[in-house]
Amino acid sequence: MAIDFTLAPEHEEIRKRIRSFIQGTVMPAMEEVQESDRDQYLRTIFQLRSQARAEGLWLPHMPKEWGGMGLGHVELAMVQSEAAKTRIGPWVLNCQAPDEGNMHTLLHWATDEQKEKYLRPLLDGAKMSCFAMTEPEVAGSDPTLIRTQAVQDGDEWVINGHKWFISNARRANFAILIARTEPDVPEGSRGANTAFLVDLPNPGWNDVREVETMHGSTGHSEIVIKDLRVPSSAILGGRGNGHRLGQYRLGPARLAHCMRWISQAETALDMMVDRALNRYSHGSLLAEKQGIQWLIADSAMELYQCKLMVLHAASKIDKGEDFRTEVSMAKHFVANSLNRIVDRAIQVHGALGYSTDTPLANMFQHARWARFADGADEIHQMRIAERTIAAYQATGSTSSATGGLPL
Numbered sequence: 001m002a003i004d005f006t007l008a009p010e011h012e013e014i015r016k017r018i019r020s021f022i023q024g025t026v027m028p029a030m031e032e033v034q035e036s037d038r039d040q041y042l043r044t045i046f047q048l049r050s051q052a053r054a055e056g057l058w059l060p061h062m063p064k065e066w067g068g069m070g071l072g073h074v075e076l077a078m079v080q081s082e083a084a085k086t087r088i089g090p091w092v093l094n095c096q097a098p099d100e101g102n103m104h105t106l107l108h109w110a111t112d113e114q115k116e117k118y119l120r121p122l123l124d125g126a127k128m129s130c131f132a133m134t135e136p137e138v139a140g141s142d143p144t145l146i147r148t149q150a151v152q153d154g155d156e157w158v159i160n161g162h163k164w165f166i167s168n169a170r171r172a173n174f175a176i177l178i179a180r181t182e183p184d185v186p187e188g189s190r191g192a193n194t195a196f197l198v199d200l201p202n203p204g205w206n207d208v209r210e211v212e213t214m215h216g217s218t219g220h221s222e223i224v225i226k227d228l229r230v231p232s233s234a235i236l237g238g239r240g241n242g243h244r245l246g247q248y249r250l251g252p253a254r255l256a257h258c259m260r261w262i263s264q265a266e267t268a269l270d271m272m273v274d275r276a277l278n279r280y281s282h283g284s285l286l287a288e289k290q291g292i293q294w295l296i297a298d299s300a301m302e303l304y305q306c307k308l309m310v311l312h313a314a315s316k317i318d319k320g321e322d323f324r325t326e327v328s329m330a331k332h333f334v335a336n337s338l339n340r341i342v343d344r345a346i347q348v349h350g351a352l353g354y355s356t357d358t359p360l361a362n363m364f365q366h367a368r369w370a371r372f373a374d375g376a377d378e379i380h381q382m383r384i385a386e387r388t389i390a391a392y393q394a395t396g397s398t399s400s401a402t403g404g405l406p407l
Helices: 009-031 038-054 073-083 099-109 112-124 242-278 290-318 324-349 360-370 377-395
Strands: 129-132 149-153 156-167 174-180 193-199 205-210 220-231
Touching: 009 038, 009 073, 073 242, 073 290, 099 112, 099 129, 099 242, 129 156, 149 174, 156 174, 174 242, 193 220, 193 242, 242 290, 242 324, 242 360, 290 324, 324 360, 324 377
Parallel strands: 129 174
Antiparallel strands: 149 156, 156 220, 174 193, 205 220
C-alpha cells in the first residue's frame, strides 16, 4: 500500500500560484491600510477578492460546476495552509469559516430553491452567513441538549431560544439555526433537532452583544430569539435531521481549521528560528544553545506530525472512508501543537514576544481558542477512546482506530 502525498503537477501549480498571490499581492496590499480605516480596509479586501476570482483562485473547496476550483481535501490542505499565512487570506479566496462549512452544508442538504436563494449568493461573495447552534445554558459540545424550541403554527414555525458565540452573526445575511422540534424525543437523544434557514435581519433575532474574548470583540455574538417566525420551506435537510446535518458540517470544517492552524504554527516556528539565528546572548547565538535547539526540535517534530495527520485524514475524506477518528485526532493534536509552538516562539523572543510588536501575542490568544472550538479537547479524547475500545471489541485489535495504516 503506497502512501504518496505528492501533488499532481497541476495542483503543484495551483499551490505556487496561491503562494505567489498571498505573499506578492495580498500581504503588501494589506500592509498599506489600517484596520481602523474601515472603509479603505473593506475596499482593499473586496478588490483583492475580485482579483482572486479573476485569477481562478476563488472557492478552492467547491465543485467546478458551482464556480469553484474543484479541489479534494488533500489539495485543499495546501491551499488553506498557504492562504492562512495572513489572517484575511482565506476570506480573499472565499474559503473562510463559517461560510466555508455552510457552503458544504447547503450543497449537500439544501433543496434546489434553497441553493439558488442562499448558496448561490454565498458562492458569489454577495452574502455572508452564520451557524447558530451553541447555547450558554447547556454544553456546546453536546447539541442533543439544545433548548431552543421551534413549535409549528400552521405553515410556519415559531422559534424561541438563546444562542451565543455565533461567529459572523453581525455580518450575516442569513443563519442556519438549530432548534428542537421533536418534544417526544428524549433529551440527550438524536433526532430531536431541525435546521432552519433564517433571513437576517429578522425582528425575532436579537443580537445582544459581541462576546468579549481574550482577543477582543471580534464577531462572536450572543443572540436572543423571541417569537421568530419562519415558513416550513425554511427547514434545511428535513425535520429531525439537525444533529446529522451539524455533524456532517463539522467534520470537514474541523480539518479546515487544522489546515489554517498549521500555517500559523509554521509561521511561529519560522519566527523562532529567525530569532535564534539573530539574537546573541551569553557568548553565543541562541541557535547555538542546546535549550533553544530543543524548543526548535520539538516544534519541528510536532509540526511534521500535524501535517501528516491532516493529510491522512484529508485522504480518507476524499476516498469516502470513515474519517471521524482521524479528524478528531488531528483536531486535538494540531490545536494543542499550535498552542505549544507559539508559546515556545514567544519564549525565544523574550519580552519582545510578549509585546504586540510581533504577531506572536495575538497568535497565542487565537491559539487558545483552538482547543475548544468545534469540540473541546476532552470531547475528542472521549470519542477517540470510545472508537478505540469498540475497534478492539469488534476485531481484537486497535489497528483500525489508529489510522488503519499498513504497519
